[in-house]
Amino acid sequence: xxxxxxxxxxxxxxxxxxxxDVFNPATGEVQAxxxxxxxxxxDSAVADAAEAQIKWGATNPQRRARVMMEFxxxxxxxxxxxxxxxxxxxxxxxxxxxxxxQRGLEVIEFCxxxxxxxxxxxxxxxxxxxxxxxxxxxxxxxxxxxxxNFPAMIPMWKMGPALTCGNAFIxxxxxxxxxxxxxxxxxxxxxxxxxxxxxxxxxxxxxxxxILDNETIQAVGFVGSTPIAEYIYARGCAAGKRVQCFxxxxxxxxxxxxxxxxxxxxxxxxxxxxxxxxxxxxxSVAVPVGDxxxxxxxxxxxxxxEKLKVGPYTAGNDVDYGPVVTAAAKENIxxxxxxxxxxxxxxxxxxxxxxxxxYEDGFFVGPHLFDRVTTDMDIYRKEIFGPVLSQVRAKTxxxxxxxxMDHEYGNGTAIFTRDGDAARDFASRINIGMVGINVPIPVxxxxxxxxxxxxxxxxxxxxxxxxxxxxxTRTKTVTARWPSGIKEGGEFxxxxxx
Numbered sequence: 131x132x133x134x135x136x137x138x139x140x141x142x143x144x145x146x147x148x149x150x151d152v153f154n155p156a157t158g159e160v161q162a163x164x165x166x167x168x169x170x171x172x173d174s175a176v177a178d179a180a181e182a183q184i185k186w187g188a189t190n191p192q193r194r195a196r197v198m199m200e201f202x203x204x205x206x207x208x209x210x211x212x213x214x215x216x217x218x219x220x221x222x223x224x225x226x227x228x229x230x231x232q233r234g235l236e237v238i239e240f241c242x243x244x245x246x247x248x249x250x251x252x253x254x255x256x257x258x259x260x261x262x263x264x265x266x267x268x269x270x271x272x273x274x275x276x277x278x279n280f281p282a283m284i285p286m287w288k289m290g291p292a293l294t295c296g297n298a299f300i301x302x303x304x305x306x307x308x309x310x311x312x313x314x315x316x317x318x319x320x321x322x323x324x325x326x327x328x329x330x331x332x333x334x335x336x337x338x339x340x341i342l343d344n345e346t347i348q349a350v351g352f353v354g355s356t357p358i359a360e361y362i363y364a365r366g367c368a369a370g371k372r373v374q375c376f377x378x379x380x381x382x383x384x385x386x387x388x389x390x391x392x393x394x395x396x397x398x399x400x401x402x403x404x405x406x407x408x409x410x411x412x413x414s415v416a417v418p419v420g421d422x423x424x425x426x427x428x429x430x431x432x433x434x435x436e437k438l439k440v441g442p443y444t445a446g447n448d449v450d451y452g453p454v455v456t457a458a459a460k461e462n463i464x465x466x467x468x469x470x471x472x473x474x475x476x477x478x479x480x481x482x483x484x485x486x487x488x489y490e491d492g493f494f495v496g497p498h499l500f501d502r503v504t505t506d507m508d509i510y511r512k513e514i515f516g517p518v519l520s521q522v523r524a525k526t527x528x529x530x531x532x533x534x535m536d537h538e539y540g541n542g543t544a545i546f547t548r549d550g551d552a553a554r555d556f557a558s559r560i561n562i563g564m565v566g567i568n569v570p571i572p573v574x575x576x577x578x579x580x581x582x583x584x585x586x587x588x589x590x591x592x593x594x595x596x597x598x599x600x601x602x603t604r605t606k607t608v609t610a611r612w613p614s615g616i617k618e619g620g621e622f623x624x625x626x627x628x
Contacts (some may be wrong), residue, residue, distance in 0.1 A: 131158065131161065131162060131163065131165050132161065132162040132163070133162065133290050133573060134152070134163065134164040134165065134190055134308055134312065135165065135170070135308065135312065135332075135333070136165060136167060136175070136329075136330060136331050136332055136578065137312055137315040137316075137328070137329065137330035138174075138175050138267040138329050138330075138331070138429070139176065139182075139325050139326045139329070140319055140324075140325030140326065141325075141552070141626075142312070145164075145165020145167070145171075145268070145332075145620065146164065146165075146305055146335075147166070147168055148165070148166040148336075149163045149164060149165050149166060150163070150307075151163065151492075152162050152164050152219055152275075152305075152306065152308065153219075153306075153455075153456060154219070154458075154496075155219075155221030155452065155453035155454065155455055155456070155492060155493045156221060156250045156441075156442035156443070156444070156453050156489055156492045156493075157442075157489060157491060157492055157493050158457065158491035158493060159180070159459075159491070161218070161219075161406070162219075162309070163586060164305050164332050165318055165331045165565075166305065166330055166336065166337060167331045167333040167334060167335060167338070167340070168337075168340070169343075170430070171331065171332070172300075172331055172337055172340040172344065173225050173332050173336065173340065173344060174340060175279045175300060175329040175548075175616050176205050176271055176300060176344050176346050176347060177346070177567070178326045178329070179253065179299075179300060179307075179326055179329050179475040180270065180296035180298065180329065180346050181266070181272050181326065182298055182324055182326030182327045183270055183296075183297060183298035183327060184567075185432075186293075186298065186324055187267075187295060187296035187297070187298075187325065187449070188449075189296070190245075190391060191244045191248050191294070191296075192244075192245045193246040194244060194294050195241065195242045195243070195244045195245060195294060195297065195621075196210050196264060196301055196322070196323075197293075197321050197322045197323050198238050198239075198241045198242050198244075198290065198293075198294055199242050200320075200321035200322060201238055201311050201317060201318055201321040201323075201339075201593045202235060202238050202242070203321075204240055204317045204320055204321055205231065205234075205235045205238070205532075206235070207298055208313075208317065208594050209228060209231055209232075210223060210228075211313075211483065212231050212282060212310055212313060213227035213228045213229070213230075213231060215310055215313060216230060216231070216281055216282055216307070216309075216310045216588070217308045217443035217452070218309075218443070219278070219281070219306070219308075219309055220278065220281060220285055220306075220307045220452070220455060220539050221255070221312075221443065221452040221453040221454065221455060221478065221493065222405050222408075222443065222450050222452050222457045223404070223408070223443050223445050223450070223451060223452055223595045224571070225307045225447065225448075226404065226405050226451075227282075227443070227590060228285045228298075230281070230282045230342045231279075231282045231283070232571070233281035233283045234280075234282050234284070234285070234286030234290075234485055235286065236289045236576040237574065237576045237598075238286055239288050239292045239576065239593045240290075240577050241293075241294040243343075244294040244295070244599070244627055245299070247596065247599045248266045248295065248599065248603065250263055250264040250265040250266060250605075251263065251534075252264075252265045253275065253362045254514065254602075255320070256609070257611075259550045259611050259612065259613075259614065260609060260610065260611045260619055261609075261610050261611075262607065262608070262609050262610070263568075263607070263608050263610070264605050264606065264607045264608070265606050266295070266599070266603040266604070266605055266606075267296070267603060267604055267605075267606055267607070268295050268296035268297040268351050268549065268602065268603060269295075269296045269297055269348040269372070269602060269603065270297060270298070270301055270345050270346070271297065271299075271300065271348060272292050272297045272298070272303070272348055272349040272350070272351075272602060273299070273300040273341045273347050273350045273351070274288030274289060274292070274299065274300070274301050274302070274350070274351045274352075274353070274458050274488075275302045275338055275341065275350065275352045275353075275354070275362065276288060276301065276302070276303050276304060276311070276352075276353055276380040276381060277304055277353050277407045278304035278306040278307050278391075278455050279309070279368060279405070279410070279455070280449065281303060281304060281307045281309075281310045281311060281355075282310045282311075282314065284353050285301055285310075285314060286314065287593050287594050287598075288301070288582075288593075289301055289314075289328060290598075291594065291598035291599055291601075292351075292602045293318075293323065293327065293328065293409060294600040295599060295603050297602055298326070298327045298328070298329075298330060298500065299327070299328050299329070299332045299432075299591075300329050300341065300347065301315075301328065301329070301331070301343060301524065302331055302332070302337055302338060303330065303332065303335055304319070305332055305333065305334055305546060306432070306455055306456065307377035307455070308332050310379075311330055312330055313475070314569065315328055320465050322506045325584050328577050333416070334477045334602065336457070338454045339365075342362065342366050342369060343369065344478050345361070345369075345478060347371065347599065348372060349371055349372035349373065349374075349602065350362065350366045350372075350373050350374075351373075351374050351375075351601070352373075352374070352375040352376065352570070353376045353410075353593075355377060355378050355379065355514075356377030356378040356514070356539070356585050356586070357377075358377075358627060359375035359376060359377035359378075359387070359588055360375070360377070360585075362375050363375040363588040363589065363603065364529075365407075365465070367567065368534055368592070372588035372601065373588070374509055374587075374588070374590075374591055374592070374593070374601060375587070375588040376541075376582060376586065376587050376588075376593065377539075377582075377585055377586050377587065378410070378513040378539055378541075378603060379410045379411065379414075379446070379513060379541035379542065379582065379586050380414055380415060380511075380512075381412060381413050381414060381415065381537050381539075381543055381544075381592075382413075382415045382416075382417050382522075382526075382530075382533060382534040382537070382539055382543050382544075383398065383412060383413045383415070383416050383541045383543070383544040383545070383546065383566075383570060384417045384418075384524075384530045384531070384543075384544070384545045384546070384547075384556070385416060385417065385418040385419065385423060385427060385545075385546045386419050386527065386545065386546065386548075386549065386552060387419055387420050387422070387423045388545035388547055388548045388549055389423075389425055389546040389548065390431055391423070391427055392430060394427065394430075394546040395427060395430035395431050395434055395445070395547065396434070397413075397544075397546065398416055398431060398519060398570065399412065399431070399434050399435065399438070400570065401411040401413035401448065401544075401570035401571050402414065402416075402517070402518075402519040403435070403438060403497050403517045404450070404451060404515060405450055405513065405542045406452060406454050406495065407451075407454065407515060407516045407517045407518060408454060408455065408459075408516070409540065409571075410541055410542075410582075410586075411542045411564070411571045411572075411573055412515075412571070413509065413519070413544065413570055413571070414513070414514060414518065414519060414520060414541060415519075415520050415521075415522055415533070416519060416520070416521045416522070417521075417522050417523075417524050417532050417534070418521065418523060418524070418528045419524050419525070419526065419527055419529075420524075420525065421523060424501070424521060424523045427521070428478060428499075428501060428521065430549065431478075431479075431499060431519075431552075431568065432478060432479060432490075432499065433597035435497050435499055436479065436603050438450045438451070438484065438497050440452070440495075440496060440497070441485065441486060441489075441494075441535060442486075442489060442492070444484060452494075452514070453489075453492050453493040453494045453495070453518065454493050454494075454516060455493065455513075456493060457463075457493055459493065459515065460494075460495055460514075460516075461494050461543050462515075463493065463514055463515070463516035463517075463518065466508055466512060466514050466516075466523075467518060468511070469507070469508040469509060470500050470503070470507060470508070470509035470520070470616075471504075473500075473507045473508065473509075475501070475502060475503045475504075475507055475509060475520070475526050476499045476500065476502045477498065477499075477500055478499045478500065478501050479497060479498055479499035479508050479516065480496075480498065481497045481498045482495020482496065482498075483496070484496025494518055495517055496517070497517045497519075497521070498517060498518040498522070499518075499519050500518070500521060501519040501521045501523075502518070502521070502569045503521060504521065504522070505522070506542075510522065511537075512537075527529065527552060531559065531560070531605070532558065532574055534560060535559075535560060535561050535562075538584055538585045539582070539584060539585055540561055540565060540575075540582050540583035540584035540585070540586050540587075541562065541582030541583075541586035541587070542561055542562065542563070542564040542565070542566070542571070542572055542582065543560055543562045543564070543565055543566070543572075544565070544566035544567070544569060544572060545565075545566070545567055545568075546568055546569075547567075547568070553567045553568075561583055561611075562582070562583055562584075563581050563582040563583045563586065563587060563592075563628045565580075574594075574595070576594050576595065577595055578592055578594075579593065579594045579595035579596065579598075580590040580592055581593060581597075581598040
């Protein structure tokens with residue numbers, strides 16, 4: 131069994147205390163042990179990072195960007211290696227794992243533009259003999275607490291902008307799949323990042339609390355469930371830190387009567403069941419407008435769902451999705467499925483008895499489809515984070531719009547329609563952070579910003595794009611006045627400068 135480590139001051143550091151199991155989700159077997167840091171180790175790593183940050187923060191932005199340029203090259207070189215390690219611990223298919231790395235890589239590419247993004251503003255002659263200018267400066271030491279479902283992408287979303295801005299970064303990845311973050315740290319060192327500027331400290335709640343309580347850490351970014359997001363946001367803000375937290379989701383896709391229903395059904399299959407539904411941008415609620423639309427959509431969904439292939443990532447491209455991450459996750463999904471049945475939803479496709487020969491102990495969950503779901507049911511209110519799609523029937527467009535607007539989560543949403551006026555109205559009125567029009571998973575590209583509303587996001591600034599550079603820097607404004615040393619006739623008077 132492999133024993134994993136922390137990454138501190140450019141070296142793998144073994145743990146000396148508590149540890150956690152890392153599973154192979156396809157087999158249910160423990161494949162590694164990961165150390166869990168205590169407060170003393172975290173504080174020591176932060177102190178070393180603070181020392182390393184002084185020189186790194188003084189390095190000019192172009193040189194910092196060159197490290198990211200080389201990091202991109204190394205990520206492309208090791209794409210297959212990273213994807214295989216990611217799939218082995220998370221369970222997602224290899225194409226999904228490569229997509230995980232690729233979407234993180236795209237944010238690193240955006241960070242190469244740091245010299246432009248960090249430019250301040252200048253006003254010549256703001257007053258008599260007065261010039262005014264602003265500059266963006268790093269915060270110092272910042273931290274990121276990232277989830278299991280994207281163990282490559284989200285760490286890169288956090289640490290790429292933070293490092294390029296001149297900060298030192300403390301990464302606390304998920305203890306469920308920690309290998310890829312450690313591999314990313316190795317690649318950054320190879321790319322030229324100075325030792326100590328990035329510290330990867332594995333841990334659990336004890337480690338998180340140590341991050342929130344450490345006075346040197348100036349900012350914290352988090353992605354995970356809403357209850358934990360609320361906890362981290364409240365405790366971090368109370369400690370005087372800059373905090374951004376992104377929580378759960380319940381993403382609705384509205385299907386209008388004029389929509390291309392084959393296109394909509396295909397979109398729902400990918401968005402609802404891809405990555406076993408373990409995505410904060412997954413579509414988990416389909417809202418067709420009108421019973422005729424709902425019936426026609428069900429007719430198209432059922433045969434597509436029944437053709438889905440579930441299996442281990444080692445089966446290659448023949449698999450549509452793999453296992454969920456832990457036995458506890460599987461148990462929670464099936465518990466919510468049972469609640470849907472008990473509360474009166476119609477289970478159209480039943481995946482409860484799914485069993486994969488040779489992988490009976492794996493954490494596989496078959497695909498589920500519910501119809502006639504109502505807003506008071508647990509499967510509608512709660513984030514399931516599994517391969518479960520619920521159909522809620524709406525009589526009108528306004529009713530469908532209301533379902534999405536009234537839900538406590540506001541991460542992503544989509545509408546499928548041929549009507550430009552309906553699409554424009556939807557995009558304008560919906561109180562949700564990311565909107566798709568005939569696009570089921572509207573994740574913005576790296577040069578735009580990613581973030582949800584309502585209980586899906588806490589904090590004023592979002593992830594990646596220009597917001598990331600604002601979050602990881604503070605603005606300093608300078609007002610300068612120089613006494614004149616010019617005499618009449620143009621002769622310079624040096625005494626006037628004394």
